[in-house]
Amino acid sequence: MRRLSWAPRLSHDGNREVKWTPTHIPEIAQATLQHLGLSVGAVAIGLALALLVGVPSARRPRVYAIALTACNFVFVIPSLALFALLIPYVGLGTKPALIGLTLYCLLILLRNVVTGLRTVSEDVLDAADGMGLHPIQRLLAVELPLALPLIVSGIRIALVTTIGIATVAAFIDAGGLGTIILSGIDQNYTEKILVGGGLTAFLAIACDLALSRAEKSLTPWR
Amino acid sequence: MFTVAFDWILAHPTLFNRALERHLTMCAIAIGLGLTIGLGLALSIVNSRRLAAVAVNGVNALRTVPSLAILALMMPLLGIGIWPAVVALTILAIPPILLNSYVGLRDVDPTVLDAAVGMGMTRGQILRKTRLPLAAPAIFAGARTATVQVLAGATLAPFIGGGGLGDFIAQGIGMMDSARMLVGAIPIALLALTAEFSLGSLEKLLFTPRVGK
Amino acid sequence: MIEMNRVSKRYGQTVASVDDLSLTVPEGTTVALIGPSGCGKTTTMRMINRLIEPSSGSIKVNGRDVMELDPVQLRRGIGYVIQQVGLFPHVTIAENIATVPRLLRWDRARTERRVDELLEIVGLEPAQMRGRYPHQLSGGQRQRVGVARALAVDPPVLLMDEPFGAIDPVARGRLQSEFRQILARIRKTVVMVTHDLDEAVTMGDRVAIMRQGRIVQYDTPDVVLSKPVDDFVADFVGSERALKRLALFGVAERMSKSPPRSTAPAISRNANLREALSAMVGSGSDRLAVVNAEGIAIGELHRDRIFTP
Numbered sequence: 237m238r239r240l241s242w243a244p245r246l247s248h249d250g251n252r253e254v255k256w257t258p259t260h261i262p263e264i265a266q267a268t269l270q271h272l273g274l275s276v277g278a279v280a281i282g283l284a285l286a287l288l289v290g291v292p293s294a295r296r297p298r299v300y301a302i303a304l305t306a307c308n309f310v311f312v313i314p315s316l317a318l319f320a321l322l323i324p325y326v327g328l329g330t331k332p333a334l335i336g337l338t339l340y341c342l343l344i345l346l347r348n349v350v351t352g353l354r355t356v357s358e359d360v361l362d363a364a365d366g367m368g369l370h371p372i373q374r375l376l377a378v379e380l381p382l383a384l385p386l387i388v389s390g391i392r393i394a395l396v397t398t399i400g401i402a403t404v405a406a407f408i409d410a411g412g413l414g415t416i417i418l419s420g421i422d423q424n425y426t427e428k429i430l431v432g433g434g435l436t437a438f439l440a441i442a443c444d445l446a447l448s449r450a451e452k453s454l455t456p457w458r
Numbered sequence: 459m460f461t462v463a464f465d466w467i468l469a470h471p472t473l474f475n476r477a478l479e480r481h482l483t484m485c486a487i488a489i490g491l492g493l494t495i496g497l498g499l500a501l502s503i504v505n506s507r508r509l510a511a512v513a514v515n516g517v518n519a520l521r522t523v524p525s526l527a528i529l530a531l532m533m534p535l536l537g538i539g540i541w542p543a544v545v546a547l548t549i550l551a552i553p554p555i556l557l558n559s560y561v562g563l564r565d566v567d568p569t570v571l572d573a574a575v576g577m578g579m580t581r582g583q584i585l586r587k588t589r590l591p592l593a594a595p596a597i598f599a600g601a602r603t604a605t606v607q608v609l610a611g612a613t614l615a616p617f618i619g620g621g622g623l624g625d626f627i628a629q630g631i632g633m634m635d636s637a638r639m640l641v642g643a644i645p646i647a648l649l650a651l652t653a654e655f656s657l658g659s660l661e662k663l664l665f666t667p668r669v670g671k
Numbered sequence: 672m673i674e675m676n677r678v679s680k681r682y683g684q685t686v687a688s689v690d691d692l693s694l695t696v697p698e699g700t701t702v703a704l705i706g707p708s709g710c711g712k713t714t715t716m717r718m719i720n721r722l723i724e725p726s727s728g729s730i731k732v733n734g735r736d737v738m739e740l741d742p743v744q745l746r747r748g749i750g751y752v753i754q755q756v757g758l759f760p761h762v763t764i765a766e767n768i769a770t771v772p773r774l775l776r777w778d779r780a781r782t783e784r785r786v787d788e789l790l791e792i793v794g795l796e797p798a799q800m801r802g803r804y805p806h807q808l809s810g811g812q813r814q815r816v817g818v819a820r821a822l823a824v825d826p827p828v829l830l831m832d833e834p835f836g837a838i839d840p841v842a843r844g845r846l847q848s849e850f851r852q853i854l855a856r857i858r859k860t861v862v863m864v865t866h867d868l869d870e871a872v873t874m875g876d877r878v879a880i881m882r883q884g885r886i887v888q889y890d891t892p893d894v895v896l897s898k899p900v901d902d903f904v905a906d907f908v909g910s911e912r913a914l915k916r917l918a919l920f921g922v923a924e925r926m927s928k929s930p931p932r933s934t935a936p937a938i939s940r941n942a943n944l945r946e947a948l949s950a951m952v953g954s955g956s957d958r959l960a961v962v963n964a965e966g967i968a969i970g971e972l973h974r975d976r977i978f979t980p
Contacts, residue, residue: 312654313647314610320627320643324459324636363757366722366830367771367820368746381761396522403524404614407631417530421617426534433527440522 256427263416268435270411274333275398275439279391281334282341286390290349291375300350307343315340315404323408333402333410340401341394348390352383385455392447399440403432413439463640478645480540481612481622487544488608492551493601499552500559501585510560517553525550525611529618543612543620550611554603562596563589595665602657609650613642623649672698672860673719673828678728679884680714688714690884691728696877698827701854701861703875705868707907711884712864716830719862720749732828747771750821750829750859754836756813758805758820764790765801768820775824789819792853811842818850822857829854831863835870847873868908872896872915880904893919917945922961922972931960931971938962940969944977951977 257264293300310318315336322332356379364374380387406414413432420428467474503510528549532542566589574584590597613624623642630639673696680689689711696702704712717723718730721742730737737745758767765786772782787797793815805813814834821829834850835843851874854861865871871878872892879889888900896916899905908915922942938950938959947959957974 308654309651312606312609312650314613314650316613316624316627317643317646317650320630320639321647323639357755357757359753359755359757360759361757362722363751363753363817364759366720366746366749366751366753368743368748368774369770370743373774378759382759400522400524403526407628414524414526417524417526418617421530421533424533426531429527429530429533433523433531436524436527437519437522441519444522 256425257431264431264435267411267413267416267432268439271399271402271413271436272439274330274337274402274405274410274412275395278334278337278398278402279341279345279395281338282345282394283387283391285338286342286345286349290346290353294350294353303346304343307339307346310339311343315401316407319404319408328409330410332408333405333412337398337402337405341398344394344397345387345390348386348393349383352386352390353379355386356382385451388447388451388454392444392451395443395447396440399436399443403436459637460640460644462637463644466637466641474641477621477623477625477642480620481615481624481646481649484540484544484547484615484620484622485605485608485612488547488551488612489601489605491544491548492555492604492608495548496552496555496600496604497559497597499556500563504560504563510564514557514560517556520549521553525607526614526617529611529614529620533618538619540620542618543615543622546618547608547611547615550607551604554607555597555600558600558603559593559597562593562600565596566592595661598657598661598665602654602661605653605657606650609646609653613646672696672733673862674729674731675715675719676729676731678715678718678725678730680711680718680723681726687884689718689725692884692886693728694879694886694889696860696862698860699858700876701863701874702877702879703871704862704864704879704881705866705871706881706887708866709883710881712881713832715881716832716862716864719828720746720751720830722746747774747824748826748828750818750823750826752814752817752821752829752831752834754833756805756817756837758813758816760805762804763801764803764805764808764816767805767816768823770820771823785823786819789822790816792822792857793819794849795819809842810838811846814838814846818853822859827860829859829861831861833865834863836866843870850874869915869918872919880907892916914945914948917948917977918943920944922947922959923970925976926961926970926972927976928970931968932958935960935971937966937968938972939964947972948974948977 289303293303313321318336318339319332322335326332326335360378360382361374364378369377402412403414403417405412406418413436416428416432416435418432420426420430420432499513503513525546529543529546532546536542536545570588570592571584574588579587612620612622613627615622616625616628623646626642627639627646628642630636630642673694675692675694678689678692679687681687688709692711692715694702694715704715706712714723718725719732719737721737724738732745732749758764759770765783768786768789769782772785777785786801790797790800795812795815800808800812800816805816808816814837818834821831835846838846847870854874863871863874865874872895875892877889878892878895880887880895882903888895888904893916895904896908896912896919899908899912905912920943921940922938922944923940925944934956935958936950936954936956938947938961940961940963942950950959951957951974959972960968961970961972963969
């Protein structure tokens with residue numbers, strides 16, 4: 237259970253030895269899994285939404301501009317404030333966290349989906365139409381595969397960003413590595429802060445590297 | 459719910475204004491310091507490929523550490539209160555400013571620099587009259603991103619005793635009071651949107667290429 | 672065969688890029704649409720496969736009105752080759768060519784055989800080329816693949832929009848004559864848009880000269896070059912049309928079979944009269960010895976035989 241105390245107490249000195257980590261691996265693992273679940277979940281839903289909005293708006297500049305501005309507005313709102321704005325409607329816990337994180341991903345994902353689709357050159361599209369591909373066939377067989385490198389790049393950036401923001405989810409009872417950091421603040425326990433922060437950074441870097449590799453292997457035709 | 463929040467603010471003006479003032483002060487100082495340090499660092503690394511690589515990699519690594527952790531790590535080092543928070547926020551502001559300024563300064567058209575040297579300008583003059591003005595759009599973009607980061611970080615400052623509007627959100631969570639959360643969340647959101655919108659407009663105003671006569 | 676009857680395309684009220692145009696392309700012939708920029712030739716061609724829809728008039732392909740067919744099905748039955756080729760960069764050459772067969776659900780074995788067959792027809796080595804990607808090919812090779820792709824399901828009609836426009840001039844002439852031979856062999860109804868008069872005259876059985884959305888003259892290259900119907904056409908084909916016309920006739924048709932003088936310069940039997948004239952001017956001789964592939968003289972061409980019609 238979380239202890240919500242927003243005024244950190246300096247009731248004991250900060251601990252400087254590695255005493256807590258080895259005996260609390262299950263707790264750390266659970267927090268990590270929660271954290272990953274929230275982040276990956278948000279990016280997955282965000283991707284679906286980005287495709288839903290991005291595909292029709294790739295060739296409609298005005299629609300795209302409106303959608304992009306809306307996402308941009310959400311993106312600049314600090315995460316805790318966004319979660320707080322959602323809580324009156326969906327309560328505490330995973331729901332506001334997931335919704336908020338998904339909304340944050342949208343800006344990056346939408347931008348990359350649309351930019352990716354726009355890089356497909358006009359003559360390839362013309363040839364596809366002229367050969368008798370259905371619009372949907374054209375999308376699935378030609379446009380999306382060619383847009384894939386940029387889309388994967390967007391997923392990478394979105395995931396890394398979301399992993400960082402998801403630490404705040406701890407405040408609203410959604411779990412994740414932020415709980416360890418918070419607990420460290422509460423108890424003035426430096427080791428916890430380092431473990432929580434360090435693991436988050438590590439997750440972010442690991443995802444960054446893995447997806448970079450994926451990005452490179454997706455363009456054998458270059 | 460929103461009206462309850464509003465009423466609370468009207469009923470407690472001093473409390474609210476103090477938090478607002480604290481919030482704005484922290485952010486302003488952090489952005490100011492961030493600009494100075496970030497820009498200064500960018501200027502010093504722009505001529506050295508190796509220093510630049512070190513700085514860029516270091517800053518990129520820093521970006522993966524969540525802001526909450528950066529704030530929290532101030533505690534064992536600097537204790538709690540407004541100044542540790544400001545330091546943490548400055549640390550958050552530096553990466554975007556440094557990266558953008560560095561790229562902006564580095565990518566100035568070499569033919570322009572060549573012309574400046576050819577005209578007999580001193581290093582200082584070249585910097586002031588050509589490099590900085592041409593890098594200004596990038597620096598501004600960096601400052602814009604930094605502002606968003608700092609505003610976001612300031613929301614979490616109360617958790618290390620820094621005060622600010624985030625205090626109300628924290629109280630709201632502790633008291634299970636949604637209205638109290640909104641007292642903090644709404645002004646913070648409005649602040650962020652205003653900053654983004656006005657900086658965006660300012661950017662367009664200052665840096666859109668002018669159509670000459 | 673393609674019948675276009677009083678076809679117009681209007682954008683807005685006043686601008687007609689194609690104006691009351693009627694054209695019949697007999698089966699198995701190649702028609703070259705040519706004219707200055709903006710004359711409507713590309714718009715005309717793109718109405719045949721309904722990439723552009725006509726504002727009025729009717730277009731029939733093999734007796735069926737194109738507006739009554741499902742556009743996607745229509746296009747699968749018409750080969751389409753464009754200037755920039757538009758090969759899909761993310762799949763291999765073989766997969767590019769196999770696009771329409773896949774859409775029509777041909778089985779794999781049949782598709783592979785067809786791909787190899789087509790690569791040979793367009794002059795590419797199948798074993799070498801099938802697994803390559805478009806970016807690994809030269810411009811000329813890419814255009815050959817583009818044609819192979821268009822011919823994949825053996826459509827009766829082929830549309831070509833400036834097919835050699837993006838090829839460098841050195842390779843272009845060679846590709847043009849090669850494709851003339853390929854088209855002659857496979858017997859398709861072809862509509863080709865070009866801005867290059869030499870290309871139109873080399874590759875077309877008929878040439879349609881267009882201007883401001885209308886056809887000004889539609890006839891064989893010989894007639895268009897020798898009897899331009901008005902000043903515009905005369906101007907368009909240029910003052911060297913008599914010389915261009917010479918290129919339509921081969922040396923073998925005009926030579927006499929008598930043994931040539933040994934001092935006469937040699938010319939290949941596959942050359943055309945323009946090349947022969949050029950050789951005579953260059954060498955200062957009034958006659959040439961026509962030789963076959965082995966270099967043996969098979970006849971003689973006298974200058975007078977070039978001048979008589």
